[in-house]
């Protein structure tokens with residue numbers, strides 16, 4: 001086995017689609033075995049991971065359900081072994097005018113996006129402590145700083161993810177577990193393709209320093225780096241992967 005993640009076992013939430021699938025594929029190509037927790041089946045991701053020669057396990061899990069994610073952590077240990085890397089990637093988005101945000105839907109978005117990161121990290125904490133190089137990588141967004149219209153629930157959830165990232169980095173350092181965030185801007189995935197127009201993608205690209213659209217692989221490459229031994233001295237950081245958007 002070769003690669004920067006050889007011998008590691010990684011969990012990717014939301015790994016059935018989009019950025020999560022790219023993270024699973026990239027980490028497998030670097031030598032990690034992969035477990036995916038997603039509400040949807042992850043058959044396509046399974047094929048990609050197995051094609052890279054790595055072991056794969058998945059279950060249909062709602063990460064905002066504590067019993068489900070705790071059971072999943074036990075299943076992963078039985079199937080693959082003790083986990084070294086947790087990529088908290090799964091999320092929902094809701095784009096509505098502030099006056100139309102319901103407390104029920106706000107709670108749902110925050111429960112999945114931030115609550116899911118909390119519950120997944122806690123479910124795998126004992127396994128991360130066993131690792132010689134435990135890693136948690138939380139997915140956030142540059143939209144938190146851009147604050148575009150209609151993002152109240154989503155930005156509330158990602159603000160909580162950012163705070164969780166900083167707090168976990170402090171509390172888990174004594175176990176040599178690093179905790180970082182990765183913040184993409186606009187990436188073409190099922191998440192965005194069903195909600196944003198081609199004009200929006202083009203407009204957003206023009207706001208960046210680098211004039212090309214961001215790919216899921218751009219994000220996955222940074223997650224894989226943060227998961228590797230090369231990133232051992234980085235913790236409590238949120239890294240924007242945005243073609244320079246937030247430096248304009």
Ligand SMILES: NC(=O)c1ccc[n+]([C@@H]2O[C@H](COP(=O)([O-])OP(=O)(O)OC[C@H]3O[C@@H](n4cnc5c(N)ncnc54)[C@H](O)[C@@H]3O)[C@@H](O)[C@H]2O)c1
Pocket residue numbers: 013014015016017018019020037038039040061062063064088089090091092112116139140141142183184185186187188189190191192
């Ligand atoms: N696509 C972008 O432009 C963009 C930009 C910034 C940040 N992000 C972040 O990247 C991450 C991935 O986004 P994506 O664009 O790949 O989205 P996506 O919709 O393609 O994938 C999200 C995955 O999460 C899963 N999921 C949703 N709710 C779940 C739950 N309760 N339990 C388990 N799984 C659940 C979905 O089934 C799906 O497979 C998210 O955290 C998102 O906020 C995306």
